[in-house]
Structure formats: structure tokens, C-alpha cells
Amino acid sequence: MTERILIVDDIATNRIVLKVKLASAFYDTLQAATGAEAIAIARQARPDLILLEVELPDMDGAEVCAKLKNDPATRDIPVVMVTGRQDHARRIEALRAGAAEVFWKPVDDSLLLARLRSLIRARDSEAQGQFIDTASSVSAFDEAATGYTPPGHIAIVAPPRAAGRSLRDELVRTTADRFTLIDNTAAIGLSANGPVPDVFLVVADPGRPETTLRLLSDLRSRPATRHCAICLLVPRLAGSVAAIALDLGADDLIDDAAAPAEIALRLSAQMSRKRRADRLRHSVADGLRLAMTDPLTGLHNRRYALPKLEALDKAARANGRCYALMLLDLDRFKTINDSLGHAAGDAVLVEVAERLRANLRPGDIAARFGGEEFVIAAPDMSLASARAMAERIRHTIEEGPVLLADGRHVRVTLSIGLAMGGAPLPAPGIGDLIEAADRALLRAKTRGRNQVTIGRDAA
Known part of the structure; x- marks a missing residue:
């Protein structure tokens, strides 16, 4: 089944250009010119992803995103926002409203398509897990995340340790999560029997992109780290390398010029997603165990x-x-x-x-x-x-x-x-x-x- 993407832009030419690009990548498209129209179509058609212009005639894109995320019918649809204004404050506002990504124009086509693939893949994986969890009648995933949530563990992987220390010092002032600083070798050598971070923040080495990609592939392939969230801190112009990174399993790409507040917000989003995935995986495992185990005797x-x-x-x-x-x-x-x-x-x-x-x-x-x-x-x-x-x-x-x-x-x-x-x-x-x-x-x-x-x- 072909995935459907809802394009929301008040300029018809922009919608047509995006439609052609997405059609060449074998996506079906829907179109909306206003925020209200986008919300109505999303509720009715349930697209796989929404590509949303920030500047709309009837409401701000962040407001549209917030309305979608507050509606049970549309809250699980990934939203990617696009804007021509390089405004860090508005970008953070959009991320807080629930956007999975915010691109500044002009957008690199290969990076855009890779990001869409990554988000749709993640959404499908979570939806499939929820279906299995529901079928097994295990309620652990549905438990409300109330009460005390312990700090997460974020490992910063940085080739120059000085750069990693500087980044860590900035981030510890914006979040209660715990940070450690490790190198590539230590990251790959982590064992499932020891402490494993919830999130890796990998600082890409612009001079040796193949090293970063190899590390990403290793982290995704090893049992100890394959379920960790992985965020890459990359230069904005690293379009092709960033696209490959997404296809290799990176969960998020962060502009290396981003403010600490934005980095912390993105890390927090990945931490929440990782915890949901862990609860789902554990509840499915419990369901499978219960399906083959006598509940009284344990045989x-x-x-x-x-x-x-x-x-x-x-x-x-x-x-x-x-x-x-x-x-x-x-x-x-x-x-x-x-x-x-x-x-x-x-x-x-x-x-x-x-x-x-x-x-x-x-x-x-x-x-x-x-x-x-x-x-x-x-x-x-x-x-x-x-x-x-x-x-x-x-x-x-x-x-x-x-x-x-x-x-x-x-x-x-x-x-x-x-x-x-x-x-x-x-x-x-x-x-x-x-x-x-x-x-x-x-x-x-x-x-x-x-x-x-x-x-x-x-x-």
C-alpha cells in the first residue's frame, strides 16, 4: 500500500512542486491550502505524514500542529514543518507543539525524502507494536505515565573530547537528564549486561563522515544498543551524509548550530519515544510469555x-x-x-x-x-x-x-x-x-x- 502525505501550503505552486517530488518517490498526496482544511482532511483521511508550511493565512503552523497533536484521531501522525524564515524561536515553538522536524528553506530533496522515510518507518513500527500489544490483551503499555519519572541517561559521543565536554556543560543546565562523555570505541563496546544509555548524541565528524556512519551502523546492529535512540549533531549542509544516516537508523538529526534549548528539546522527545517503545516491547514480551505459560504454576x-x-x-x-x-x-x-x-x-x-x-x-x-x-x-x-x-x-x-x-x-x-x-x-x-x-x-x-x-x- 502506498503511503499518503498531506501537503499543507497556501501557495498552489509550492503544493504542485512538492506533489511532483513526492510522486517520483511513489507517495500519494493530499493537498490543503489552510490550517482548518488541513485539520479536517487529516481527521477524515488519516494520512501517513503531514508536510506543513509554517506560514498559513488562517492560523500559524505551530497552532495547526498543536491541534493535530491534541486530537486522538490525528495525534500519531508525524508532522514535518517547513518555513522560509530562519527563526530559532519559532522553530523551538514548532517542536514544542509536537512537530517531528522543522526544515528551513531551501530544503535538500534527498534529506527531506530520507526524513519522511524515517518518520513513516518509525510510525509504522510503533503502530505494529501497539496492534500486537492490543491483540495480546496486555495493559502495561496503556498505563498512564504518571508520578515520578527518573532522569534519563544520554551519552555524548564526540571525537574531540573538548567539544563533547563543552556541549555537555551547556546541556546539563537545560535538563535533569544525566550525561556521560564517551568515544566511538567505548560506545561500540557497551555490553547488554552493563549500563546502556537511553539516548546517544553523536557529534558527527565532518572530516570523516564514514566514521560517523560506521558508528551508527554498529550501534544499530548490536543487541546492547539497537533499541537506544540515536541523535546525530551534523552540519546543516551535510545533506547526503545526513540522508544516509537517517536510512541507517538515526532517529533525529540536529543542526550543530542549534541552540542548547533546541538540542535539549529534541533529546527529550527521543527520550519519551524510547521509553514508550521500551514499555511496548516489554508488554509484548509479557503477552507472549503469558500466551505460553500457565499463570498459576509458571510451567x-x-x-x-x-x-x-x-x-x-x-x-x-x-x-x-x-x-x-x-x-x-x-x-x-x-x-x-x-x-x-x-x-x-x-x-x-x-x-x-x-x-x-x-x-x-x-x-x-x-x-x-x-x-x-x-x-x-x-x-x-x-x-x-x-x-x-x-x-x-x-x-x-x-x-x-x-x-x-x-x-x-x-x-x-x-x-x-x-x-x-x-x-x-x-x-x-x-x-x-x-x-x-x-x-x-x-x-x-x-x-x-x-x-x-x-x-x-x-x-
């Missing part, structure tokens, strides 16, 4: 376990190995719930899960299949070893009564049905093996419970 759930068992079976057959599959069921668990209450039953399930974990090897699979039933799969295991493991688990559950919250103890036992899978055994698939283990479990129950029974095919 994997049935939905996760079945594909893992299929993969284990396939690998075992390909490698000519055997594996053990056990179905475990707590004996007379309904009596515990009925006599002691469901809270006691939950406590028993949690404790049993802990004891199961303690008896597993790395690579073994354990899951709660539902109710009081669990499954364990152990790869590369002989029948004798599997039986010994099952008996060890049974004894572990039987030997120690479960301590309840009210101080009472409850004795728990379980029955285990054991079946063997993999090569060269004839079972055609994991479904048949689960049925074999289930039949063995039923025999264990009918023979008096608290015992291990082996499926006839395995024996």
Missing part, C-alpha cells in the same frame, strides 16, 4: 507444549534416539479442593510444579496440561532411566507434605503413566504417544494410585 501450558512435543518427536526420529513421555495426575485432588478450599488446591499445584522443576534436566519439557494433570517429556532417555526418573518424581511428591498458608499440611501423591517415543519405536506420532501414556496413567489409577505404570508398547 508451560498445553498450547505451548504440544508443538514442542511434536518437534521433540521429529528430532528424535531423525536422530535415531528415544525419549520418554510422562502424564502425571494428582491423586484425589478434588477431595483437597472440596475439603480445604480452592486456595489450598492452588497452593498444592504450585508446590508440585516447583518439585517437578527441581527434578528436570536442561532440555526436558514440563507443562500443565490442565486441571491437576501435568506432562513431562525427557529426550535421549532409555526406558530404565525414564522409569527411575518417574519414580524419583513420585517419591519427591509423596515424601513431603505441602505446607498451606494457614499452617496446615496436606499429603499429596500422584500417579504417572509412562510411554516411550522416537526411533526405532513404531508409534506414528505424538498424539498416539500421549494416548499410550494416558492409558498407562489410567491403569495406575485403577491399580491403587501413587505408582508409575508403563505403557505396554514401551515395555
Whole structure:
């Protein structure tokens, strides 16, 4: 689908020129001549980006931007403002109103297109993350950012350390964020296990642009720093290099002649965006974890376990190995719930899960299949070893009564049905093996419970 850009300019010639440039880059365009018209079109058409002239006949561009950002229907649309007046105060005003970028005319075409690509890419990435977050029904991303927000950590990467110190000294007077000064080597060497800055402010080396671009590429490719925001402080005339930097993953470009107030404002915007992205990423990770985890016991759930068992079976057959599959069921668990209450039953399930974990090897699979039933799969295991493991688990559950919250103890036992899978055994698939283990479990129950029974095919 082709992205749509809304061009807002009261001069028809300017709109036509921009339309031609954007069409050559395969963007669809919409046009508006006034601020009011732009707001109406944005609400109805929801363009992917708005290219907004600052000077409009009915209202100031910053006012238009503020109205768009205060409207839930349009607040997520990136706004790029363009002005012929090189006025630092108005530029800061536009940034405070919510503009993602403010260009002074004449605008370098390659830089403009690179900035549009960067902003649309960032918007799409955030929108996709929000969709996944919503689908997983995790509310962490929707939590209001209220209360105390700790200072951020900004690393200034400057080849001449004196220039970096001077910049740091100016910025610490405008923000409460914490600044550190590092060089290129230290930035690349940061480890995910140590403190990593929220934002990198990279001072471009005009004499060696390839060094700056290489650093940017390295920061974006390394696990420790790929999610950090990266701002480049670049000369205004570095159009082609700046465009490449945006395509390599720079989040923002800052004119090296910008006032400290503007630099601080841009860093603050990137800090906020990075924190939103972190919350979203963590909430999505939590959603994925919850989708494959039993919330009570912390073991994997049935939905996760079945594909893992299929993969284990396939690998075992390909490698000519055997594996053990056990179905475990707590004996007379309904009596515990009925006599002691469901809270006691939950406590028993949690404790049993802990004891199961303690008896597993790395690579073994354990899951709660539902109710009081669990499954364990152990790869590369002989029948004798599997039986010994099952008996060890049974004894572990039987030997120690479960301590309840009210101080009472409850004795728990379980029955285990054991079946063997993999090569060269004839079972055609994991479904048949689960049925074999289930039949063995039923025999264990009918023979008096608290015992291990082996499926006839395995024996």
C-alpha cells in the first residue's frame, strides 16, 4: 500500500512542486491550502505524514500542529514543518507543539525524502507494536505515565573530547537528564549486561563522515544498543551524509548550530519515544510469555507444549534416539479442593510444579496440561532411566507434605503413566504417544494410585 502525505501550503505552486517530488518517490498526496482544511482532511483521511508550511493565512503552523497533536484521531501522525524564515524561536515553538522536524528553506530533496522515510518507518513500527500489544490483551503499555519519572541517561559521543565536554556543560543546565562523555570505541563496546544509555548524541565528524556512519551502523546492529535512540549533531549542509544516516537508523538529526534549548528539546522527545517503545516491547514480551505459560504454576501450558512435543518427536526420529513421555495426575485432588478450599488446591499445584522443576534436566519439557494433570517429556532417555526418573518424581511428591498458608499440611501423591517415543519405536506420532501414556496413567489409577505404570508398547 502506498503511503499518503498531506501537503499543507497556501501557495498552489509550492503544493504542485512538492506533489511532483513526492510522486517520483511513489507517495500519494493530499493537498490543503489552510490550517482548518488541513485539520479536517487529516481527521477524515488519516494520512501517513503531514508536510506543513509554517506560514498559513488562517492560523500559524505551530497552532495547526498543536491541534493535530491534541486530537486522538490525528495525534500519531508525524508532522514535518517547513518555513522560509530562519527563526530559532519559532522553530523551538514548532517542536514544542509536537512537530517531528522543522526544515528551513531551501530544503535538500534527498534529506527531506530520507526524513519522511524515517518518520513513516518509525510510525509504522510503533503502530505494529501497539496492534500486537492490543491483540495480546496486555495493559502495561496503556498505563498512564504518571508520578515520578527518573532522569534519563544520554551519552555524548564526540571525537574531540573538548567539544563533547563543552556541549555537555551547556546541556546539563537545560535538563535533569544525566550525561556521560564517551568515544566511538567505548560506545561500540557497551555490553547488554552493563549500563546502556537511553539516548546517544553523536557529534558527527565532518572530516570523516564514514566514521560517523560506521558508528551508527554498529550501534544499530548490536543487541546492547539497537533499541537506544540515536541523535546525530551534523552540519546543516551535510545533506547526503545526513540522508544516509537517517536510512541507517538515526532517529533525529540536529543542526550543530542549534541552540542548547533546541538540542535539549529534541533529546527529550527521543527520550519519551524510547521509553514508550521500551514499555511496548516489554508488554509484548509479557503477552507472549503469558500466551505460553500457565499463570498459576509458571510451567508451560498445553498450547505451548504440544508443538514442542511434536518437534521433540521429529528430532528424535531423525536422530535415531528415544525419549520418554510422562502424564502425571494428582491423586484425589478434588477431595483437597472440596475439603480445604480452592486456595489450598492452588497452593498444592504450585508446590508440585516447583518439585517437578527441581527434578528436570536442561532440555526436558514440563507443562500443565490442565486441571491437576501435568506432562513431562525427557529426550535421549532409555526406558530404565525414564522409569527411575518417574519414580524419583513420585517419591519427591509423596515424601513431603505441602505446607498451606494457614499452617496446615496436606499429603499429596500422584500417579504417572509412562510411554516411550522416537526411533526405532513404531508409534506414528505424538498424539498416539500421549494416548499410550494416558492409558498407562489410567491403569495406575485403577491399580491403587501413587505408582508409575508403563505403557505396554514401551515395555
